[in-house]
Amino acid sequence: MTTEKAPRRDRTRVVITGWGMVTPLGLDAATTWEALLEGRSGIGPITQIKADDLPVQIAGEVKDFDPREHLAYKVVRRTDPFARYAVVAAMEAVENAKLSLDDTDRTRVGVLIGSGYGAMHTVAGHTRDIDAKGPRGVPPMAAVAGAIDSAPGEISMALGTTGPSRATSSACASGTDAVGEAARWIRSGASDVVIAGGADDIITRVDIAGSGNARALSARPGDPTEASRPFDEDRAGFVMAAGAGVLVLESEEHALARGAHILAEVAGYAATSDAYHWTAPHPEGVSVRRALREALKDAGLAPEDVDYVNAHGTGTQLNDSAELASLRAVLGDHIERIPVSSTKSMTGHMIGAAGAVEAIIGGLTINTGMVPPTINCHKPIDPSVNFVAHKAQAHDVDVVMSNSFGFGGHNAVVVLRRWVA
Template structure:
């Protein structure tokens, strides 16, 4: 349990709303219910032709009818990743009971992370160009085919006229977006930021490439058993799609409008391995630095951490390196607290992963329930509580959420129960 008083020398940043679109559900409530129940969202690929692909399973967003949530013109011009981001953002704004109008719009920013952006739309445009010629390419293709299309759509839909942009750091994109948005609020550039991450790269190109790189699980049999973080029999991650978005506010702004404060983001740090495109540094040097600097930013010590939502992809190298880094940073604390990977159920949502997992951290603080690492039958370290198979009740005040991406991108967030 954290005992240190919050740092009042700087502007405090709190979460007042969140929204999710995941392979487990089309909103935060249904996704969280599935996570608590230990249900998997992984199954056979249905949205693309996969018979000849090296991997035929993924965490698809299921039963998502964009027409239920978005105007026809928006649906027509947007890639699925932007639709997921926009729907999650709308849920977050509604959850925060936030009204954006002419009085505050200029103080509301938007920052959305994505590893890859509108890959599905761009692939379709190329195919149409080759098959039908230049006139088949939509006039808006160059605009909505850009990685900033999600924050642009969110800005236009909500009326937010503060800074609006995208950030990209592979699998750390969502975490970096939330962390950098915190810095905007701390610096006074915005009072509110709609921040998060989104991706949908369940495409033939991405599944083929990642499968050929041996990064994806090719486990046969029940697809729900394919994602196995921290298990001896892990064999790669499972590609997934989704979005997670939070409403971040300056504490004084949230209090002034009577908002319910769900958690405080107290720490953030990022680093780079400068080592290899797909493999983590074997000693986890920069990973450890990111964890330590995030705790320093929070004004907390390793003894304050009550739960770690691990990056936990289920690859041989990531899980081994992450666990060694957690031991190096947290010491014996790593054996005293729960450490789980929700990617065992969601799959790896790439740029959305870190944002969704930060929301999960906030839900853990509020509900006192830690979601499990399913499929962890033979833990790589039996002395660590990976919350195998079944959710556990824990009083949690402080959560560390880790994200590490291809290219050596590392980002860590620290969330804390809000203390007035």
């Protein structure tokens, strides 16, 4: 256990007081977490777009989501699915945090949402509209609804927060970067509270075609639930998915002053770039290893303090082997004594939402003592590592490392720890 190691007290501590999720496994955090512990897959045939001529016909879609149950008609009408997921997840997070914005200085509340691609469904729809109907067929709100900052804008307006609000985009690292940068806002004194996370829905014909043609996606025949196979010898690519994850971050002082229940602490964060290749990781993992080390240094922790790694683990040949090599380089033999799992085996890869959802999963692991599995890991690429194959495992977890590595060489790592007063 690592709770005996004193947390850093030389700066403002950032804590998590609430979270919310919309994923292929469920429309809230509790349902998603239950499905993860059961080892259930959210991957299936694509139904929301015409897919019979696409190179891949499976994805992790958000199912049974009716935005009208959560949002006003005018908001539903103008928003892209990714923004709807973000707003609903943010509302759950605020409710989970029992954060009364009427009793909070809204000028001190920020919003930071990461997205790899933004409003791709909306942009595609408007392109079809102008081709079919001409310029007058494009609605006046097209520029707003099609922007990557539409998600934080909608959250800010829905909640009435007037601190900084913006989007951040770093491909698959977007959600982790949003959480880490939000923590920096609080540490710098710019905000007392930040509603931070990530959202994406790029299950579109263009994005599935492009990623499929790049051979990045799993085209494994047979049962779709077996297609995502992180750290398995037979892995063949990632599975595209959609969703959102949002957290409420607060300064420790602000959280304690209002009597909030603290779920975990954002102890460390680091981000680096490979400057190597648009889609392939650096073969020596130089910048990934630096991100891992700097996140631990930021947290004031040593490699042996890590109790669980929620890996990026996409299921691509290059990513999984490169990530494992980097973890072994930084954590040494300690990697063989702790669980390492990829929940993308069940959710698929939610792109900008992935890192935020996985940070929440790390917090839930700390709070429950249960580590979600890597399903479909029948032939692990390194038998000496506990990939939590197939079934959830009970572990005493105080420190979680959550990794996100994106196309373009974006690397982001966040370290969470059990909160100790």
